Amino acid sequence: MHVNELETPSVLIDLDIMTRNIEAMQERCDGLGLAFRPHIKTHKIPDIARMQLAAGAVGIACQKVSEAEIFAADGFEDIQIPYNIIGEKKTARLMDLAIYNRMSVSADSQTTVDGLSAAAKMAGVPLRVLVELESEQHRAGAPVERAVALAEKIAADENLHFAGLLIYPSDASIRPALQETISHIDALGIGVEVVSGGGTGAALHAHEVPELTELRVGTYVFNDMTTVWRGWNVPENCAMTVRTTVVSRPADERAILDSGSKTLSSDVYEGRYGYIVEYPDAKIYRLNEEHGYVDLTACERRPQVGEIVHVIPVHTCVVTNLHERLFGVRDGEIEVEWAVAARGKVW
Numbered sequence: 001m002h003v004n005e006l007e008t009p010s011v012l013i014d015l016d017i018m019t020r021n022i023e024a025m026q027e028r029c030d031g032l033g034l035a036f037r038p039h040i041k042t043h044k045i046p047d048i049a050r051m052q053l054a055a056g057a058v059g060i061a062c063q064k065v066s067e068a069e070i071f072a073a074d075g076f077e078d079i080q081i082p083y084n085i086i087g088e089k090k091t092a093r094l095m096d097l098a099i100y101n102r103m104s105v106s107a108d109s110q111t112t113v114d115g116l117s118a119a120a121k122m123a124g125v126p127l128r129v130l131v132e133l134e135s136e137q138h139r140a141g142a143p144v145e146r147a148v149a150l151a152e153k154i155a156a157d158e159n160l161h162f163a164g165l166l167i168y169p170s171d172a173s174i175r176p177a178l179q180e181t182i183s184h185i186d187a188l189g190i191g192v193e194v195v196s197g198g199g200t201g202a203a204l205h206a207h208e209v210p211e212l213t214e215l216r217v218g219t220y221v222f223n224d225m226t227t228v229w230r231g232w233n234v235p236e237n238c239a240m241t242v243r244t245t246v247v248s249r250p251a252d253e254r255a256i257l258d259s260g261s262k263t264l265s266s267d268v269y270e271g272r273y274g275y276i277v278e279y280p281d282a283k284i285y286r287l288n289e290e291h292g293y294v295d296l297t298a299c300e301r302r303p304q305v306g307e308i309v310h311v312i313p314v315h316t317c318v319v320t321n322l323h324e325r326l327f328g329v330r331d332g333e334i335e336v337e338w339a340v341a342a343r344g345k346v347w
């Protein structure tokens with residue numbers, strides 16, 4: 001089917017750009033001697049993860065147990081969840097996966113470690129646990145002293161296996177804390193098998209953190225305007241666009257798109273909700289659920305009602321999560337239609 005026959009709004013994936021992105025990141029990791037573990041949060045589609053594995057990835061990362069369940073059921077065996085899994089029901093489901101698969105998770109507190117240990121004991125299978133080290137993002141993650149104490153506890157726990165350290169994002173600024181943590185753990189006679197870093201931006205600086213053994217990257221597969229506006233990318237590397245119709249021109253300087261927050265998500269970057277490929281000077285400045293407001297003041301040429309335009313979203317991962325299907329396009333033809341298998345999985 002030709003792409004012109006598609007309803008709008010629809011999410012398109014340029015297959016040539018996506019393939020190039022997959023190859024480039026794998027080459028980068030291979031060149032640095034790093035294992036590559038794509039994070040599936042960006043596409044949530046097993047077929048795309050299979051392309052990433054075929055290019056050389058060692059396994060995948062998922063953010064939720066329910067995402068891991070979808071991918072494990074589809075044949076993926078090496079799955080890392082870089083998240084504190086808390087609560088008996090979730091840890092029991094995690095251990096159901098760990099019986100048949102190489103699962104690993106992160107922890108940054110004794111509470112998380114205790115819950116994982118109890119679940120692993122119940123299942124009778126040891127679980128691989130990485131300690132998350134706090135980064136300059138100050139999200140989850142333990143400071144150095146606690147990270148070392150947790151590593152010691154995990155290593156001494158007969159139900160758990162201390163698998164190493166995990167960081168997000170793994171910018172070069174983390175290096176002093178990382179080195180300190182590794183040297184303390186070494187001094188305890190415990191091996192740090194894996195140092196897993198992550199982030200599309202951090203991947204550009206991975207060579208500045210030679211302690212890393214693995215990279216977890218997600219957004220790179222499609223890229224988005226956040227990666228462009230932060231200077232990590234160019235629009236030509238963005239595989240995802242939302243094909244959308246101009247449904248109204250209420251004023252000379254304003255257009256309305258049939259893509260609102262239900263389609264593009266509410267993620268915003270410095271007052272912008274996306275970038276219109278055909279009208280680079282236009283500004284998507286507000287979204288309602290089904291309306292995208294576009295300021296055309298800076299545009300010499302302006303779109304007509306009924307015209308189709310393509311929007312590169314601000315944050316690709318959340319756009320994927322909003323849609324039932326993505327359309328893979330090459331030379332104007334839809335080559336593949338993917339169901340977003342792990343969409344909406346929050347448990």
Ligand SMILES: Cc1ncc(COP(=O)(O)O)c(C=O)c1O
Nearest residue numbers: 039082168198199200217218219
């Ligand atoms: C823990 C963790 N690892 C890896 C990633 C992938 O980062 P990016 O999408 O920037 O490549 C994320 C993204 O949110 C994350 O939260």
